[in-house]
Amino acid sequence: MKNIAFGQYYPAHSPLHAMDARMKVILSVLYIVAAFLCKNVLAFGALLVSAAVLLILSRIPARIVLRSLRPLFFIMLFTAVLNLFFATGTSVLVSFWRITIYVEGVYSAVFMLVRIIVLIFGTSIFLTYTTTPIALTDAIESLLSPLRLIRFPAHEFAMMMSIALRFIPTLMEETSKIMNAQKARGVDFSSGGLVKRAKALVPILIPLIVSSVRRADELAMAMECRCYRGGKGRTKMKVSHLRIGDFAALACMIAFGATLLYLNHRGIGYTM
Amino acid sequence: MMKEPFIHTKDLCYSYSDENGLQQPVLRGITLDIAKGEYVAILGHNGSGKSTLAKLFNMILEPDSGELFVAGQDLTSPTLTEDDFYALRRQVGMVFQNPDNQLVATIVEDDVAFGPENLGVPSAEIRARVDAALATVGMTSYARHEPHRLSGGQKQRVAIAGILAMEPNCIILDEATAMLDPSGRKEVIETVEALNREKGITVLSITHYMNEAARADRVIVIDDGVVIMDGTPREVFADPARLLAAGLDVPQCTSLVHALRAEGVALEGDPVTVEECADLICRALEVI
Secondary structure (H helix, E strand, O other): OOOOOOOOOOOOHHHHHHOOOHHHHHHHHHHHHHHHHHOHHHHHHHHHHHHHHHHHHHHHOOOHHHHHHHHHHHHHHHHHHHHHHHHOOOOOOEEEEEEEEEEHHHHHHHHHHHHHHHHHHHHHHHHOOOOHHHHHHHHHHHHHHHHHHOOOOOOHHHHHHHHHHHHHHHHHHHHHHHHHHHHHHOOOOOOOOHHHHHHHHHHHHHHHHHHHHHHHHHHHHHHOOOOEEEEEOOOOOOOOOHHHHHHHHHHHHHHHHHHHHHHHHOOOOOOO | OOOOOOEEEEEEEEEOOOOOOEEEEEEEEEEEEOOOOOEEEEOOOOOOHHHHHHHHHHOOOOOEEEEEEEEEEEEOOOOHHHHHHHHHHEEEEEEEHHHHHHHOOHHHHHHHHHHHHHHHHOOOOHHHHHHHHHHHHOOHHHHOHHHHHHHHHHHHHHHHHHHOOOOEEEEEOOOOOOOOHHHHHHHHHHHHHHHHHHHHEEEEEEEHHHHHOOOOEEEEEEEOOEEEEEHHHHHHHOOOOHHHOOOOOOHHHHHHHHHHOOOOOOOOOOOOOOOOOHHHHHHHHHHO
């Protein structure tokens, strides 16, 4: 239980790890936009190449990033199948029973699949694998801080996230303690149907919630004792600075977007 | 006569309302003076009001009546502003019982930086303070660790470092050793004793461990919201009957000496530490 990783951060020394987290958040948003700009084979090809380049730059083993696709396997399959059967077009590929598959359908199924894969690849490389959750939290606070003008609690939001991250392992440990205590009293968690198992969780959840509330109360008092008064007048020990490399990365991303737009007009084959 | 007490209370009272809306008095007139640089243990059984007293000292709770001065500030003054609260809390740091529920950040050094960050200290100075505080509690090599991987004693030392980084004049340990194993307890006690000796930080240790209280300069016993005994550990432990009446034990060595005396063994003095007790018994054996 103690070895649970925060998020899926993969420690390594790479230009992507060294980049400012704020820039990585911006780049991943731009990358998502880029994935939606693609309209034809050339552009999607370039998108796939870019994902490969990101993977190499991040120095993370490919099998680890591929693992992040697994939970979304069914969504990908569903999207591909849907596009394959329901996209209409002009040139019929095969037709049987009441189903007609068009060439356009094959193209759009493949395009959607590539788009989803690249989206997951890009955002997980930028955000989860090369950025620690705490750096990400700070980045979100920093990026959202202009919203303070419209009274959006950017600091409080980031503080909540980081406290949640801090307490994940503590609560995991507590859960296993409570489970053991309940097992010792004869609660059976591992047999019976879905309903029975769900019911068996009640004696775990109630003590867990009660103790979390108590923890929250104590933590709030400890924070007050350490002069916490929200984001007002607060400084930071670790201040991250945007460097030339970060801006160079931004320039590359914009150039990449422009290239995609250009490739969209050099169309060969089907255009979405 | 003590000059300029760091904490001064006179007839301090506090009560809380229970579920039925009735006022339950917790403190019924506490009168105390604690000087700068003292190492004081506050003893009392559960529900004696000792933790409540500590929470009054840094304005977590507000007293109902009586005088309360901390660091020259009148805490019962109606003109206190929020800034005064924070100025006070910077000076009077508090370490709580549960080590898990007082660490805020996911990395040790970030947690130590939390206090000075709240105070608006410039970044470079926070770095210096954090490094110094971690060195003082002997946790420098754990600066980049995650708090949940540390032992209880180490977590409490990190919590102490977090307070030291605010450069306080006083540290209150609110049963800070109650959830620790014996070695963790020793780590924490030795750390605060060194702070008291070397940096002159006033230490208030709220505890029900007699052996910890025996190491303080002064022991204050609270029972049912009033101070019933106040003196050096030697003076306080010399009267085991009153301690037992307050629902407390005496240190094992003290009760051993008292038991031997009751059996007619001639022993001089009132030892409070194990070493003193051993010496005393050895001397008594030589005489025989």
